[in-house]
Amino acid sequence: MAIRLHNTLTRREEELVTRDPGRVAMYVCGPTVYNDIHIGNARTFLSFDVIRRYLTWRGYDVDFVQNVTDVDDKIINRAAEEGISSAEVARKYTEAFLEVMSALGVTEPTHRPKATEEIPGMIELVERLISAGHAYESEGDVYFSVRSFPDYGKLSGRDIEELMVGARVEPGERKRDPLDFALWKAAKPGEPHWPSPWGEGRPGWHLECSVMSEKYLGTSFDIHGGGADLVFPHHENEIAQSEAASGEPFVRYWLHGGMLQVNAEKMSKSLGNFVVLREVLAHYPSDVFRLLALQTHYRSPLDFSNERLDEAQAALERLETVVRNLRWARDVLPQPAGAGEEKHAALLASVERAREKFAEEMDDDFNTAGGLAAVFDLAKVANVFLSENPRLSAEDIDALGLTADTIVALTGVLGLRVAEVPEAAYPHEVVTLARELAGYEGDDESAAVAALLAARDAARAAKDWTVADAVRGSLEELGLRVEDTARGSRVVVGG
RNA sequence: GGCGACGUGGCCAAGUGGCAAGGCAGGGGCCUGCAAAGCCCUUAUCCCCGGUUCGAAUCCGGGCGUCGCCUCCA
Numbered sequence: 001m002a003i004r005l006h007n008t009l010t011r012r013e014e015e016l017v018t019r020d021p022g023r024v025a026m027y028v029c030g031p032t033v034y035n036d037i038h039i040g041n042a043r044t045f046l047s048f049d050v051i052r053r054y055l056t057w058r059g060y061d062v063d064f065v066q067n068v069t070d071v072d073d074k075i076i077n078r079a080a081e082e083g084i085s086s087a088e089v090a091r092k093y094t095e096a097f098l099e100v101m102s103a104l105g106v107t108e109p110t111h112r113p114k115a116t117e118e119i120p121g122m123i124e125l126v127e128r129l130i131s132a133g134h135a136y137e138s139e140g141d142v143y144f145s146v147r148s149f150p151d152y153g154k155l156s157g158r159d160i161e162e163l164m165v166g167a168r169v170e171p172g173e174r175k176r177d178p179l180d181f182a183l184w185k186a187a188k189p190g191e192p193h194w195p196s197p198w199g200e201g202r203p204g205w206h207l208e209c210s211v212m213s214e215k216y217l218g219t220s221f222d223i224h225g226g227g228a229d230l231v232f233p234h235h236e237n238e239i240a241q242s243e244a245a246s247g248e249p250f251v252r253y254w255l256h257g258g259m260l261q262v263n264a265e266k267m268s269k270s271l272g273n274f275v276v277l278r279e280v281l282a283h284y285p286s287d288v289f290r291l292l293a294l295q296t297h298y299r300s301p302l303d304f305s306n307e308r309l310d311e312a313q314a315a316l317e318r319l320e321t322v323v324r325n326l327r328w329a330r331d332v333l334p335q336p337a338g339a340g341e342e343k344h345a346a347l348l349a350s351v352e353r354a355r356e357k358f359a360e361e362m363d364d365d366f367n368t369a370g371g372l373a374a375v376f377d378l379a380k381v382a383n384v385f386l387s388e389n390p391r392l393s394a395e396d397i398d399a400l401g402l403t404a405d406t407i408v409a410l411t412g413v414l415g416l417r418v419a420e421v422p423e424a425a426y427p428h429e430v431v432t433l434a435r436e437l438a439g440y441e442g443d444d445e446s447a448a449v450a451a452l453l454a455a456r457d458a459a460r461a462a463k464d465w466t467v468a469d470a471v472r473g474s475l476e477e478l479g480l481r482v483e484d485t486a487r488g489s490r491v492v493v494g495g
Numbered sequence: 496g497g498c499g500a501c502g503u504g505g506c507c508a509a510g511u512g513g514c515a516a517g518g519c520a521g522g523g524g525c526c527u528g529c530a531a532a533g534c535c536c537u538u539a540u541c542c543c544c545g546g547u548u549c550g551a552a553u554c555c556g557g558g559c560g561u562c563g564c565c566u567c568c569a
Contacts, residue, residue, distance in 0.1 A: 011499090029569075037569085044569040074567070157498055158565075205567085227569030228500090234568090258500085259563060266563070295508065295518065301501080301562065308507065311519040318518080321532065357516095361509085369509050373517035380517095387526085387534045465528060472530080483532055492532090 003058065003363045005223075006299060008231060008254040009155055013365055018222050019252065024060045026052065026223035027213040027251075029230055030112070032069040032205075033093035034078045037100060039289070039304060040260040040267050042277040044227045046290060047257045047298035047366075049106040050414055051225070054362050057413045065216045066109040067209060068094055070116050071192055071202055086192045090116075100277050104286045105415050111216045115208040119194045122203045122211045125245055126183045126196075134244040138174040140186025140199045146179040149240045155254060156232035181237055183207050206237035210250075214242065224251040228299075231256055258300045267304075275304065287416050288313045294368040294414055319411060319418045322379040324492070325386055325485075326404035327419075330397055332487055338393025339385065347385050347399045351406050354378035358410050368414060375410050378403065390486055425493055427478050437471055449480070453489050456482070 003016040018024050028048045031037050037045075045066075055062050070090035079086040094114075115122075126142050129135035134148045146152050146160065153159055163179055182204035187193030193200040213221060219242070226235065235254065242250040259266060262273035280289055292312035296302045338344070354374045361370030382403045389396065408419045426445035434440030434448035438455035442448070452471050459467035472482045481492045 031569075032567090041569045047569095072567090156564080159497085162497055163565075225569095229564065229568055232498090232564065233566090257569070259569080261562075264562070266568095268568090291518095292507095297509075299500090300508090303507080308519090311507070314520090315518050325532075361516095367509070369518090370516075373509065376517050383533055384535095460528080463528070469529075476531095481531060484527070484530085485532075 003055070004365055005253055005255060006365050008256050009251075011157075014253065016222075016253070018060070019220055022059070022061060023063065024055050024223060025063045025065075025217040025221035026055075026225065027065045027067075027209070027217055027221065028109075028224075029209060029226035029234070030066040030068050031093075031097055032072050032074055033090050033097055034072065034074040035093060036096055036276045036278050038267060039275045039277050039280055040227070042100075042104060042289070043260045043293050043302055044225075044257040045101065045106055046104065046293045046415075048225045048255075050294065050368060051223075051255070051298075051366050052107060053413055053415055054366060058359075058363075062110075063217060064107075064109045065111045065113070065213060067212050068097070068112060068114045069205065069208065070094060070114045072115075072205060076191055087116075096278070100281065103281055104277070104290065105417065107415075113212045113216065115203065115212075116192075118208060118211055118215070119203065121215055122207050123184075123194075123196050125207065125211050125241065128245045129183065129241065132244065134240075135183055136176065137198050138176070140201060141174050141182060142184035142198055143175050143180040144183050144237070144240060144244075145177065146181070146240065147177060149244050151243065152179075152240055153236065155236050155239055158232060158236070181206065181233065183241070206234055206241060209234075210238050210241040210245075213238075213251075214246070219246050219248045220250070220252060222251075223253050223255055225255040225257070228256040228259055257298050258296075258302060260302045260304055262304050264303055280309070284309055284313060285316075287418075288316055290415055291316050291372075294372055294416075297369055298366060316416075316418070319375070319379060319407065319416070322382055323404050323407055323418050326382055326400050326407075328485060328487065328490070329386060329392060329400045330404075332392055332397065334394040334397055335391040336393065337391050338396045339389035339391070343385065343389065344393070344396055344399055347381065347396075347403065350378055350381040351399075351403050354406060354410065358413075362413075371410070371414065375407055378407060382407075426480065426491075429478050430475070430480070433474050433478070437467075437474065449475075449491050453482075453491065457489060 004013045005016055006013050028045070031041055052062050052064050071086065075086050075089050079089045082089065126135060129144065130137065130142065135142055135144050153163070160179065184196060184198060184201050184203060186199060186201045191202065193202055213224070224235070239250050261267065262275065265273065267273050267275065288309060292308055293302060295312065354377060357374035357377070358371045361367040361374060364370070382400065385400070392400070411418050426449055428445060430445050430448045430452065431440070431443055434451045438451040440448050440451040452475065456468050456471040459471070475482055475491060479493065483490055483492055
């Protein structure tokens with residue numbers, strides 16, 4: 001079965017046919033490192049992380065390139081504000097970006113080129129464009145001549161004549177035509193600069209993506225992604241630069257992620273609804289944000305709020321709980337009777353159906369919401385099986401193990417880590433508590449928790465509810481939840 | 496003004512021609528000493544009006560509303 005994806009260029013869903021069989025070459029526009037990335041950036045990067053993971057799971061060898069824009073007006077402005085150099089600003093926020101991507105569980109790209117390290121290639125491309133008559137030098141600046149490229153506007157559905165109406169020329173620019181855009185900017189005093197045939201200067205923003213993508217992926221590579229707000233002018237300009245220079249199609253499939261909104265409005269500093277990813281990750285596990293993002297299709301607008309984060313957290317816990325419950329069943333003593341052949345076969349069929357539905361949904365333009373539904377369906381089936389069948393045969397236990405593995409694997413394709421519940425991360429206070437309530441004398445957190453549970457079991461057996469509830473209440477104060485199951489009690493971190 | 500997207504239960508959200516996925520929240524019940532977890536039951540004239548069709552949330556036309564891009568933006 002083929003993967004289908006929505007191509008911005010054709011505005012249609014198309015079957016994925018890669019340039020090289022079995023390989024996908026993809027490029028996703030990275031951040032400009034002038035401050036901490038916000039949750040809108042994060043949503044886009046998460047979307048393409050999931051697309052990359054899914055393509056990999058489907059057997060493709062994925063070459064994934066994401067740039068870092070480390071020279072730009074915004075960085076220069078920020079440097080002036082902070083009183084440090086542009087290079088320091090870029091280094092500081094590149095580091096912050098890498099840290100937060102890692103925390104989000106975003107897979108490292110195959111290549112992560114930085115603009116400042118690719119200047120020679122950029123100069124070379126500008127020279128090619130000048131000699132082909134697509135660009136011109138003007139007092140140290142170099143501009144791309146938009147009218148020299150007849151296809152201009154094909155990605156964003158714009159018409160050159162209509163663009164003219166709203167076009168304006170900034171003071172100090174030396175364009176021949178208001179629509180032309182800068183490939184190279186002459187350096188002003190105090191700005192970072194590199195030597196070039198046109199004097200000291202720095203590259204324009206659009207240039208780097210054309211240069212880096214061709215260097216690492218070649219021409220006509222498979223997928224180019226980014227936020228929907230990059231369609232115009234950024235990606236339109238990339239197409240103009242690259243196709244004017246090479247004469248070949250730049251990209252096979254253009255993918256664009258929907259904007260994240262806060263209170264149904266675009267996030268912006270002036271509206272005061274600007275949320276930095278670092279802030280969210282300080283209060284919620286990264287998978288909560290990831291699940292929130294996955295519940296909406298990547299091309300749709302995503303409305304963000306704290307309430308929705310809480311909802312996503314509850315949903316994530318449902319998945320974590322079912323995996324925990326299934327793992328728990330694994331340790332049970334097999335009963336000869338078990339659930340019976342029919343129920344056992346039905347469970348296995350559900351596992352198979354979940355895998356199929358997951359792939360079907362994801363094949364259809366990476367429908368993560370549908371893929372998740374397949375997983376939740378399976379979780380439901382598993383919970384019903386556990387609640388209906390107190391006695392499990394060895395075969396049942398195997399099937400439940402397979403169910404758990406499948407839930408972990410499918411959510412894992414989406415980058416979620418539902419099996420990694422930090423059972424061992426008990427706070428040290430449990431030792432003190434165990435000494436007070438259970439007569440525990442050691443210094444090990446896990447043993448202390450075991451002692452507390454044993455003490456509570458004894459109290460419950462003696463119908464001493466005061467003591468039993470004191471143990472549970474004290475554990476809850478430490479952030480540990482006690483769950484009683486048919487096969488004994490246990491402690492869960494969080495909740 | 497131009498280009499584009501969207502409007503599905505209390506909230507979020509999949510679904511692009513054949514009895515409306517999933518998550519969260521609420522209500523009732525089961526299980527439990529009580530709770531937690533889990534299970535069962537429970538809520539949709541798919542924005543409005545026309546049209547095409549045996550049949551429309553899904554296609555077409557009109558209307559109303561929301562959002563994005565058109566300037567740096569993921």
